[in-house]
Amino acid sequence: MKKQWYDYLWIFSAAYLILGFFNILFAWLGLLCFFIPLIISLTQGTKGYCNRYCGRGQLFSLLGGRFGLSRKRDIPGWMKSKAFRYGFLIFFFLMFFQMLWNTYLVFAGAQDLRQVVTLLWSFKLPWHWAYHGTLLHPGVAQFAFGFYSVMLTSTVLGLVTMVLFKPRSWCVYCPMGTMTQLICKAKNR
Amino acid sequence: MKTVKKRKATVDTAACVACGCCVKVCPKGAIAIYRGIRAEIDQENCIGCGKCAKECPASVITIREVQP
Numbered sequence: 001m002k003k004q005w006y007d008y009l010w011i012f013s014a015a016y017l018i019l020g021f022f023n024i025l026f027a028w029l030g031l032l033c034f035f036i037p038l039i040i041s042l043t044q045g046t047k048g049y050c051n052r053y054c055g056r057g058q059l060f061s062l063l064g065g066r067f068g069l070s071r072k073r074d075i076p077g078w079m080k081s082k083a084f085r086y087g088f089l090i091f092f093f094l095m096f097f098q099m100l101w102n103t104y105l106v107f108a109g110a111q112d113l114r115q116v117v118t119l120l121w122s123f124k125l126p127w128h129w130a131y132h133g134t135l136l137h138p139g140v141a142q143f144a145f146g147f148y149s150v151m152l153t154s155t156v157l158g159l160v161t162m163v164l165f166k167p168r169s170w171c172v173y174c175p176m177g178t179m180t181q182l183i184c185k186a187k188n189r
Numbered sequence: 190m191k192t193v194k195k196r197k198a199t200v201d202t203a204a205c206v207a208c209g210c211c212v213k214v215c216p217k218g219a220i221a222i223y224r225g226i227r228a229e230i231d232q233e234n235c236i237g238c239g240k241c242a243k244e245c246p247a248s249v250i251t252i253r254e255v256q257p
Contacts, residue, residue, distance in 0.1 A: 047225035051209030061210070074248040080204055168246040171208035181207050184225030 006053050010062055013055030017155060020148045024130040024141060027148035041180040045187040050177050057168050060158055064167025075165040075172055085178045092175040095121055099146035107139035118149040119156065194254045196237025201249040202227040211241035211250060
């Protein structure tokens with residue numbers, strides 16, 4: 001099949017991760033990966049984002065497929081169960097709100113800016129080299145560190161399941177995918 | 190008359206995550222994502238090649254022999 005422009009969005013995903021190493025403020029761009037799928041599902045009632053535009057899915061299918069970095073085994077049954085998918089969505093939400101809360105505390109002046117990227121919700125990686133100050137409030141940077149943590153953590157999880165199972169195993173439990181499917185189900189009832 | 194068995198893909202729709210990986214690999218364009226909920230296979234156009242079943246990250250597509 002002929003390649004379309006949107007088949008190259010994996011470049012955007014890869015560039016996003018790399019840019020975050022140099023200037024954490026680029027992390028704000030990741031909001032596109034949150035809002036576009038939501039807007040598409042809310043207005044069109046489809047998972048058009050997953051189906052066509054998701055750069056991360058393309059990156060996994062490239063690395064796991066063409067580069068062969070995947071065992072291509074079946075994902076375990078429990079990982080595709082509704083309980084796990086919805087549970088992971090809720091867990092992801094809780095962690096996301098905790099990140100927003102930390103951002104709020106910095107904005108409110110109750111907490112100092114922490115220049116760390118938290119991997120897998122627990123490991124604090126020093127990341128000070130990617131911060132060169134901002135003309136805006138330090139809270140803007142705190143959100144960037146927090147959001148980049150979310151993106152990096154989910155990429156790492158996705159890479160692990162890519163290697164263990166099929167390339168796009170992440171799609172099975174991706175919180176955005178689960179959420180947009182729920183929206184579509186609600187809309188198209 | 191001899192009956193010819195044909196191989197067709199079927200989706201376990203309840204477990205489908207509607208990611209669209211199958212749509213991308215189908216050489217016949219026989220799969221569509223129905224309203225962001227599940228993959229649907231056009232049985233007329235499906236040639237039972239199994240590419241979608243191999244690609245499906247949730248492994249919810251199976252290739253079955255069907256009586257025409």
